[in-house]
Amino acid sequence: MAVALFSVFNSAFAVNPPDSTPIGAKTYAATPVKVTDCTPYGGDPNQDGICAHWKDGTYGPGLHVNFNDSSIGGVTVHYRYDLPCTPGNTLANDPTGYTVCPSTSQKDIYLELDCMTGQCPQPQAIYDVVSAFNAHGIHLHVQMGENASSGSGDIGVHFCDVKRVTTNYDSAGDVCTSTTTNYQSYPDLKQNFFGTVDERAGNTSLCPLNGVPPGYSPSNANSFNCLTAKRQVFHYGMFVDYQISGSDSAGWAEVFGNDLIISLGGFTNGVGSLDEQEGTLMHELGHNLALNHGGVNDANNCKPNYLSVMNYVYMFQESADSCRPLDYSNTALSNLNEGSLSDSNIGSYPYPSGSSCQGERKIFWSSPTGTTLSGTTGVTDDWDNNGIDSNTYSQVLNNVGSSCSASTTPITLTGFNDWAFLANGNSALGFPEPLNFRTSTNFYQTVLPASGLDSDVYTQGDNHEDFPLLHVQSVLVKNQTNGSGQGTGPGNQTNGSGQGTGQVNGEQYTDSDNPYGPLQMIGWGGGLVVAGILTGIGVWTAVRRR
Numbered sequence: 295m296a297v298a299l300f301s302v303f304n305s306a307f308a309v310n311p312p313d314s315t316p317i318g319a320k321t322y323a324a325t326p327v328k329v330t331d332c333t334p335y336g337g338d339p340n341q342d343g344i345c346a347h348w349k350d351g352t353y354g355p356g357l358h359v360n361f362n363d364s365s366i367g368g369v370t371v372h373y374r375y376d377l378p379c380t381p382g383n384t385l386a387n388d389p390t391g392y393t394v395c396p397s398t399s400q401k402d403i404y405l406e407l408d409c410m411t412g413q414c415p416q417p418q419a420i421y422d423v424v425s426a427f428n429a430h431g432i433h434l435h436v437q438m439g440e441n442a443s444s445g446s447g448d449i450g451v452h453f454c455d456v457k458r459v460t461t462n463y464d465s466a467g468d469v470c471t472s473t474t475t476n477y478q479s480y481p482d483l484k485q486n487f488f489g490t491v492d493e494r495a496g497n498t499s500l501c502p503l504n505g506v507p508p509g510y511s512p513s514n515a516n517s518f519n520c521l522t523a524k525r526q527v528f529h530y531g532m533f534v535d536y537q538i539s540g541s542d543s544a545g546w547a548e549v550f551g552n553d554l555i556i557s558l559g560g561f562t563n564g565v566g567s568l569d570e571q572e573g574t575l576m577h578e579l580g581h582n583l584a585l586n587h588g589g590v591n592d593a594n595n596c597k598p599n600y601l602s603v604m605n606y607v608y609m610f611q612e613s614a615d616s617c618r619p620l621d622y623s624n625t626a627l628s629n630l631n632e633g634s635l636s637d638s639n640i641g642s643y644p645y646p647s648g649s650s651c652q653g654e655r656k657i658f659w660s661s662p663t664g665t666t667l668s669g670t671t672g673v674t675d676d677w678d679n680n681g682i683d684s685n686t687y688s689q690v691l692n693n694v695g696s697s698c699s700a701s702t703t704p705i706t707l708t709g710f711n712d713w714a715f716l717a718n719g720n721s722a723l724g725f726p727e728p729l730n731f732r733t734s735t736n737f738y739q740t741v742l743p744a745s746g747l748d749s750d751v752y753t754q755g756d757n758h759e760d761f762p763l764l765h766v767q768s769v770l771v772k773n774q775t776n777g778s779g780q781g782t783g784p785g786n787q788t789n790g791s792g793q794g795t796g797q798v799n800g801e802q803y804t805d806s807d808n809p810y811g812p813l814q815m816i817g818w819g820g821g822l823v824v825a826g827i828l829t830g831i832g833v834w835t836a837v838r839r840r
């Protein structure tokens with residue numbers, strides 16, 4: 295079992311003064327006006343926040359961004375930044391989508407991704423998320439944000455912990471241990487690493503100098519132009535090691551905003567498996583697009599009628615359903631009124647074609663006794679595990695793990711169609727344009743030095759930190775096959791032969807089906823023990839460093 299310990303590289307910060315005195319090249323966001331209105335630029339016909347003229351060739355091929363800054367010298371000035379693309383490129387040429395040109399015929403999302411040394415994601419994780427969006431008509435363009443031409447997002451420095459609030463960083467530590475106080479704040483990281491190396495340096499070929507007003511001479515005008523304009527379009531994310539809050543936290547993101555963190559230091563091999571990397575990336579990006587754990591404006595997690603990577607049950611394949619597609623929900627399944635529940639069919643939601651599993655998707659819920667039950671969509675589910683009948687009963691359904699934070703009193707669990715929301719927005723829910731983060735107060739936050747970089751504005755607004763359901767042993771174990779792959783029968787399989795009946799009513803499990811004891815949450819506090827058990831059945835080889 296490898297234990298990864300990372301050295302700390304302070305060189306990237308050694309040249310920078312403390313954040314209270316940002317250097318010239320890093321003052322790009324130091325203006326109170328940060329939202330560019332699309333009205334002078336052809337409006338926003340795609341409702342993705344990217345003005346029409348920024349995409350339609352008005353300024354030439356590719357993506358262009360105007361930035362309207364009325365705060366400099368009392369005059370209104372326009373900056374413009376040209377983002378390169380390669381006409382004719384598709385995901386076949388560039389599976390990151392970064393060099394695929396934007397179009398006014400569909401929605402575009404831009405994301406700059408950086409990573410701490412040792413924490414960089416597998417390229418396939420990026421490709422898979424881009425592909426998931428592309429399948430629903432949204433072009434996601436991911437730029438690995440240090441050296442874009444080589445596809446590297448490595449910032450050349452590693453910190454053990456990331457704080458979300460601004461705090462002076464501590465460079466004393468050189469290894470990551472349980473007592474290490476070697477942390478950096480996300481605002482500082484964005485302050486230092488948003489933009490590519492070339493963009494931050496004001497490379498004139500990448501950042502043509504446009505619109506600097508007479509009498510105003512920013513110390514690095516190109517960088518100022520480049521990065522201020524880029525902020526109008528790009529989400530920013532970083533793969534880091536741990537968050538200061540602990541090793542169970544996989545990520546953090548603004549709910550309707552432009553900032554996100556993936557922190558998989560406590561997960562597989564200290565960097566996350568492919569499934570964990572892509573699941574967390576798509577989950578956190580989903581938060582930026584206004585999705586919560588139960589849909590929009592709905593924090594109810596682990597709902598059996600919400601089959602989305604936003605739902606902790608479906609964030610990782612290893613959490614519950616080894617066949618779960620990397621996807622947001624594409625169907626609003628029927629509501630479930632827990633206070634007046636009856637055995638019911640919430641609707642059909644088959645696995646997508648090409649999935650390793652076919653037929654109706656697997657769902658999970660909590661029984662009256664607190665165990666976890668399993669069934670599928672498209673059939674009448676026996677929520678109370680009492681045999682299919684017409685009784686009406688009250689039952690909490692989404693308490694399948696402590697991180698679900700399920701309501702202890704019955705509520706109505708609503709279905710929600712994420713992709714329909716992202717395609718059309720929903721004014722009634724308060725998000726007419728969920729892709730336009732520039733209308734969010736979260737856009738003003740992070741690298742927001744109006745009142746000083748050390749303020750804690752970063753924690754204001756709606757945001758969320760994720761503690762996914764990785765450790766629900768009961769669910770995890772129930773879905774393991776005995777090594778021969780997914781079963782063809784209507785229900786789940788037990789972990790091996792001779793482990794009880796395995797099926798109830800053809801589709802559900804009870805306690806007796808679990809060869810590893812009662813169905814209950816296994817805390818991560820016993821991480822190595824749990825990992826050892828799971829490694830023994832060949833499903834998980836998580837390594838903890840603390």
Ligand SMILES: [Zn+2]
Pocket residue numbers: 577581587758759760
């Ligand atoms: Zn979340």
